[in-house]
Amino acid sequence: MVDTALIKECSDPDLKPAIVEQFIERAGAPDPLAVTVRSGNRVVLVPKPTTPEETLALIRENLGRNIVRVGLTQYPAGLGIMEAGRLKPDLIEPCENIRMGTALFAKVYRVVTKWYGNPTDRAVLPQVFDDAIIAWQTGYFEGTAVFRAPDPGEMKLVDPEPEREGNSTSQRADHGAAAVSNAAQDVATDPNTAGIRIDLSGIGAREK
Template identity: 45%
Template sequence: MLEAALIEKCADPSLDVHMVEEFVRAVGNGDPLAVTVKVGQKKILVEKAATPEEALAIARRYVGHASVRVGMTSYPAHLGIKSGTELSPTLFDACENLRMGTVMFAKVMRIVTRWYGANASKEALPYVLSDSLHAWVSGEFEGKDVFEAQDPGGPIAEKQAVRPHGTRNSDEPSLPSGANVQPGDINSAGMRIDLSGIGLNAPGVPVR
């Protein structure tokens, strides 16, 4: 579990502590030196880095040739650069990686919140979070690249304590699943993923 002091100091303030913890738990392994490399659906085994310098060298070797995610938030290393030589060592600083990752994830949550529309209230938050985590892993939401997309601005779905996946309050309405999901209509939007299977190493999930 992340230290509260690290979250308070480094994480995007638009995300509450429960969102940050769930985000890091679902998409990373908490290792600030982690480097995950994939070509299509195939994971490339790379050596485990013992220092930030080693992690940076590994990432530089593959950026431009494969999908590379780094640090405790599995941040997409290719963003904003043209070659691996431009990668910054700060990607492997725990605080900076958490800052960059949560800033980007907050944008992804705003993109998803906007899709849910006016009904993106506290009742919708578990679904917004679920879809946002899936979008982070796949790199897409509704067929669009979430990392390159423009930030739509606006609030994230009303914050509440994020409960462990698979649980809900007894008075929380159940959202029915169905094929006819309409943007902006939370009543027709079902839970589209199971958080228990999410992760960069989950089979069948494309990573950008």
């Protein structure tokens, strides 16, 4: 579990710590060097990196061919390449990864919340959050590429209530797996699968 103090210090101010904790628990990873690589709806087995240099090298090897998620928040590494024009080494630094990841998730959460009509009904809020998590995992919500979607702007992001009866972890997992499979059919515009337009060969290279 990610340290509470780190969450309070580094997470986006639009998200309450309780939301961030749930987000990382359900969609993130416990290891700041964690790299997840997917090809369509298939997870690609890759060596587990043990150093920042190995992590950056693994990201570099897979960007442009596969979907790459990295760090505590499983941030979409390809998005950073397209927007910043370079692979940021601080992407795997825990605080920076939480800062970037929670800022992007806050936007995704706003996109999903707006689609629902900015609900306040406590019975609806867990489903909104569930869909925001799935949108983060797949990159899509109702046909919209959420990482590229315009930010709806200021709105209150409410902490969802605890799980409701009938909304078990296994049911959410089934829902998420179906969403991942569907999204995998249309990944051409996913920023994580975009071709690399720059030379990354010198980034994260190990010292000789």
